[in-house]
Amino acid sequence: xxxxxxxxxxxxxxxxxxxxxGGFTTSRMNLDxxxxxxxxxxxxxxxxxxxxxxxxxxxxxxxxLIKDDQIHQPLKVRHFNHLAGAGFQxxxxxxxxxxxxATEDYAVCTDQHMRLSTAAYWLSLAxxxxxxxxxxxSTRVTVQVPLRNLLTVETLGRLLDGDLEGAAR
Numbered sequence: 135x136x137x138x139x140x141x142x143x144x145x146x147x148x149x150x151x152x153x154x155x156g157g158f159t160t161s162r163m164n165l166d167x168x169x170x171x172x173x174x175x176x177x178x179x180x181x182x183x184x185x186x187x188x189x190x191x192x193x194x195x196x197x198x199l200i201k202d203d204q205i206h207q208p209l210k211v212r213h214f215n216h217l218a219g220a221g222f223q224x225x226x227x228x229x230x231x232x233x234x235x236a237t238e239d240y241a242v243c244t245d246q247h248m249r250l251s252t253a254a255y256w257l258s259l260a261x262x263x264x265x266x267x268x269x270x271x272s273t274r275v276t277v278q279v280p281l282r283n284l285l286t287v288e289t290l291g292r293l294l295d296g297d298l299e300g301a302a303r
Contacts, residue, residue: 137237144240145194145231146171148250149285156287158294169216170226176294186294187224190256191217194231204278205230205255211267214275218259227293228257230279254285258298 135143146162153160153174161173175187191213199206207230217226231254234240242249257279267273282303283289292301 140237141194141196141233142192144233144237144250145192145229145254148231148233148254149174149190149192149229151250152254152285152287152290156290158290169213173224174290174294176291180291181295183295186296188293189222189224189226190229191226192229192231194233196233196235198230198232200281203281205232205281206276207257207279208274208276211265211271211273211275212269214259214262214277215264215267218262218264220260222260225258225260225293225296228259228277228279229285230255230257255279255281256283256285256289256293256301 149172150160159175159177161175163170163172169191170189171192172190173187174190175185178185180186193207193209195205195207207228209228217228232252234251239251242251257277259277265275280302283301284303289301289303292298
């Protein structure tokens with residue numbers, strides 16, 4: 135399997151495992167036409183919301199550029215625009231899954247547990263303006279994903295609650 139495809143599959147599997155561990159439902163988008171890979175939802179009421187949902191674009195990296203406690207993640211402008219700005223009916227997030235360089239370290243299994251390596255981080259671009267671009271433009275923009283935005287079962291639940299401040303540690 136192509137290394138980048140394998141890395142991407144691990145990143146998406148990592149997100150799926152987090153959602154399952156939290157008792158959330160997931161839907162994998164069959165085509166990435168709108169910048170979303172996964173929809174994650176809470177089945178039924180959660181606090182005052184009924185069946186809250188979020189949508190996530192998953193990126194993965196085995197060698198992220200980390201500076202000043204932030205992952206500097208390049209995105210194609212058109213992918214950025216799929217996540218940026220207000221007005222989405224379902225809140226959207228970018229998830230960056232940091233994966234090991236060696237594929238054999240993606241999942242380590244013992245009789246007691248399975249450890250998925252390494253970690254996932256989230257970012258909302260709702261407060262960012264979209265950027266001008268042409269449909270076939272390959273221009274990139276770099277976003278900063280704070281390391282304090284570690285994705286866990288608890289923080290995934292807080293994102294479903296709309297509590298972005300509580301989701302940042």
